[in-house]
Amino acid sequence: MKLDDDLRLVILEKVGVYSARFSIPEPRLLFATREVLDMPREITGGCRTSAYKYYGVTYFRDNCVFLNVRKIPDEKTLEGTIVHELIHLRFPYLAHGRRFNRLVRQGLRGKRFSPYKKRKQIAP
Numbered sequence: 267m268k269l270d271d272d273l274r275l276v277i278l279e280k281v282g283v284y285s286a287r288f289s290i291p292e293p294r295l296l297f298a299t300r301e302v303l304d305m306p307r308e309i310t311g312g313c314r315t316s317a318y319k320y321y322g323v324t325y326f327r328d329n330c331v332f333l334n335v336r337k338i339p340d341e342k343t344l345e346g347t348i349v350h351e352l353i354h355l356r357f358p359y360l361a362h363g364r365r366f367n368r369l370v371r372q373g374l375r376g377k378r379f380s381p382y383k384k385r386k387q388i389a390p
């Protein structure tokens with residue numbers, strides 16, 4: 267898709283809506299591989315020069331999401347990519363797999379998730 271001001275607004279709005287539903291702080295967004303390369307190496311680490319291969323990449327340390335808008339073919343894929351990356355931020359311990367995909371589908375259907383709490387923060 268071609269990244270113009272309208273699409274930027276659409277993306278910001280979607281990220282805002284889903285971040286609120288998933289009870290996560292809105293991530294900083296990167297829209298181009300150039301912006302990924304401009305980030306400090308400590309943040310982008312192992313997924314830096316390879317980012318162009320993917321629709322999206324989440325950088326946990328900096329609460330940052332790269333959306334590879336130029337590679338994303340249509341709005342449906344865009345929405346799926348946004349939800350996929352935000353599910354990573356809400357469920358940082360969860361690897362890709364059936365449980366992860368189910369959460370993405372639930373997120374796309376409008377499900378809300380309570381804030382993430384690390385186990386050690388829960389009183390015994």
Ligand SMILES: [Zn+2]
Nearest residue numbers: 350351354362
């Ligand atoms: Zn992923």
